[in-house]
Amino acid sequence: MKGRFLKTISLALIMSFSFAGCGYSLDDVSQMKAYKKTGKANAINYIEEKYGFTPSVNDVANVFPSDNTVPNLTPAATGTVHVSMEYEGKEFTVEISGEEDTVDGADDYEKTEILDGLKSYIKSECPSVEDVSLPFYETNYYFKAKFTGDNYSDYFDKENYAAKVIIKTCNQNLTDFPLDDLVSKLDCNSIAIIDYKSNAKMPDPDSHTIASDTGYNLKSILPYINQYLWYSESMADGAEPYIATVNSAECNGVIACGLTEEPISIEQTDSTAWNADSSKTLLGSYYIESNEDNFYVYFNRPNDIDASTIAINSGDYNITTEETGDYIYFWAYMVKSSSEEYNRSFQIDITTSNE
16 A cells, blocks of 8 residues: 555656646646546537537547747647547547537538538539639638538638638639629638639649738749639728739740739740759750749759759859749749840759759
C-alpha cells in the first residue's frame, strides 16, 4: 500500500514537472480535459438530435486560436472542441462548445451531399455553366443546417464570409453573362465567374487572398483563362462588378499574361547575358516588350525535365519562380525600353542543370 502511495506521488510530481516544462499549469490541463469531456457529450447529443442516430467517438481535440502572428508555445484553448465520430463506416467531425452543455454545433456529416446539391442547383439555374467551386465550403468547413435537398438559402447567405461561389464557363463572353439574375437567386457573399480556354483544364484561383474590389489573385491560372468577372456584396452601392480580359502573347511555350488592354510582345532571341556553362543547358532566351509593367511570364516546362533543375535569369539576376499546373512562372520586372513602340522590356534566359 505504501509503495503504491509513493508511486502515485511520484507520478503526480512527474506530471507536474512535465506540464510546467511545457508551459501549461495543472489548472490549464484540467480545464482542457473538462472541455473535451463536456464537448464529447455535447457532440453525441447534437448528432442524436439533428440526425436521429448515435455515433461512436474516435477522438476529441481542443481547438486553439488560429492567429499565429505572435508565437505562443502555450496557447489557451478556445473552449471549442472538434469531435471525430463515426457511424456505419462513415467518418465525420463535429465542432461544438465544451464550456457548457449545448446542442448548438456544426458538422461535416452531409458535406458531400450539400456540395453536390448546391453545385447541381447552380448548374440548373445557369445551363451555360461548365463547373462550380465552393472553395471555402470544400475545405475544413462545418455546416449548421441539415440538408433537405432544397434549402439552398441556408447555405447561400451574404452575411457568411464562406458563402463564396466560383462559376466556370468555357469560351463565353462574360459581358453577356446574366449576373443580375444569378445574384437574385444566390444570396452569396461573392460570386466569381471565370471563363476558361478549355473545359479540360479549369484550375481554381488562389483563395487565400481576396481583394474586396477585384476578388481572387489570378496569377496561378492566367494561362488557362480568357475573362474574369467579380461581384461582391461588399461593393459600394452603385459600383459595377469588376471584369477583366486576359491579354497574352506566346512564343515556343513561353507565355506572357496580364489583365490589361496593353499589347504584349514576346520573341525568341539570342542570349546577351548568359555565359555558356557545361553544368547547364540553355533552353531558350526571350525578349518581352509592353507598355504594361504588371504581368506574369509562364514557361511550359517539358515533361522530361525536373522542375527543380530549371532556372530563369535576367542578366545576372536569378528570378524567383513559382509553379502552377503545367507551368513555372514569375512576375515580370520590366525596365525602360528604347523601342519606339513599347516603353518597357525584359530579357530572360531559361536554363536547366545537367548535374
